[in-house]
Amino acid sequence: MTTPLQVQERLIALGYKPGPADGIDGPKTREAVKAFQRDKGVTADGIAGPVTLALLFPIAAANPNAASIASAVILKQPKATRKITEIIVHCTATPEGREVSVDTIRSWHLAKGWKDIGYHYVVGLDGTVRPGRPEAQIGSHVAGHNSGTIGIVYVGGVAADGKTPKDTRTPAQTAALLDLAKALIAKYPAIKKVTGHNQYAAKACPSFDVRKDPLSSLA
Missing domain, CATH: 3.40.80.10 (Peptidoglycan recognition protein-like)
Incomplete structure (x- = not known):
């Protein structure tokens, strides 16, 4: 499950301004999500639902086990x-x-x-x-x-x-x-x-x- 903190970190990395990465889904975070949604041409409701998360984390959407795969590469070393x-x-x-x-x-x-x-x-x-x-x-x-x-x-x-x-x-x-x-x-x-x-x-x-x-x- 994607947490509010992960959403905030991702928005910051993409140049949006959700406020501090504190894990709280507050007004600034929702406004940043809306800005991202508008840029992507999807409904700007400020909610990081499945469609928005797939756009925020394309590698994870393509492969839900991406993080574990990265870990597996490292663990092999x-x-x-x-x-x-x-x-x-x-x-x-x-x-x-x-x-x-x-x-x-x-x-x-x-x-x-x-x-x-x-x-x-x-x-x-x-x-x-x-x-x-x-x-x-x-x-x-x-x-x-x-x-x-x-x-x-x-x-x-x-x-x-x-x-x-x-x-x-x-x-x-x-x-x-x-x-x-x-x-x-x-x-x-x-x-x-x-x-x-x-x-x-x-x-x-x-x-x-x-x-x-x-x-x-x-x-």
């Missing part, structure tokens, strides 16, 4: 013995709408002389979560902050012109990133924060401010 205290979010810095495979990203990183893909997980345009570098191995994703972290990346992060930073996350990617982070935190309770690459380097990556995203409130 051997648990790291190194202490993990943080998740750092990235983008592939590729044009909006262009899918990129794990193998392609791996080839880019191998060409740099790295021993493997730098990220631990890759989230495709359709929200599919795929493993990259094993969790047990320290990643190569943020200079000076690889030890004790897990690096996750979503495909995209640049506008169609191929150069302008842009938050290109599809609804499926937004939902999958939340599911992925939640599953990792459940696996590694020592994780205390979820951050973005741009908090540690003068870069746009991941092309949004994680501190203002529901991801930051997970840990």
Whole structure:
């Protein structure tokens, strides 16, 4: 069952303003739901019913077990013995709408002389979560902050012109990133924060401010 808190977090991630994510289905939340419904061309009654929820959570609508599938992908990976205290979010810095495979990203990183893909997980345009570098191995994703972290990346992060930073996350990617982070935190309770690459380097990556995203409130 989808909770009011999950609805609020999803609305915030999509740019709507339901007020604080406090789990209370109050007037601001209902107005935000109405705004979303109007944008989607459905009855704007402010109620997050089945039709609205299917639009809010398309990955879950297509596959009700999406969250458990993301968890299953993670559970298949051997648990790291190194202490993990943080998740750092990235983008592939590729044009909006262009899918990129794990193998392609791996080839880019191998060409740099790295021993493997730098990220631990890759989230495709359709929200599919795929493993990259094993969790047990320290990643190569943020200079000076690889030890004790897990690096996750979503495909995209640049506008169609191929150069302008842009938050290109599809609804499926937004939902999958939340599911992925939640599953990792459940696996590694020592994780205390979820951050973005741009908090540690003068870069746009991941092309949004994680501190203002529901991801930051997970840990």
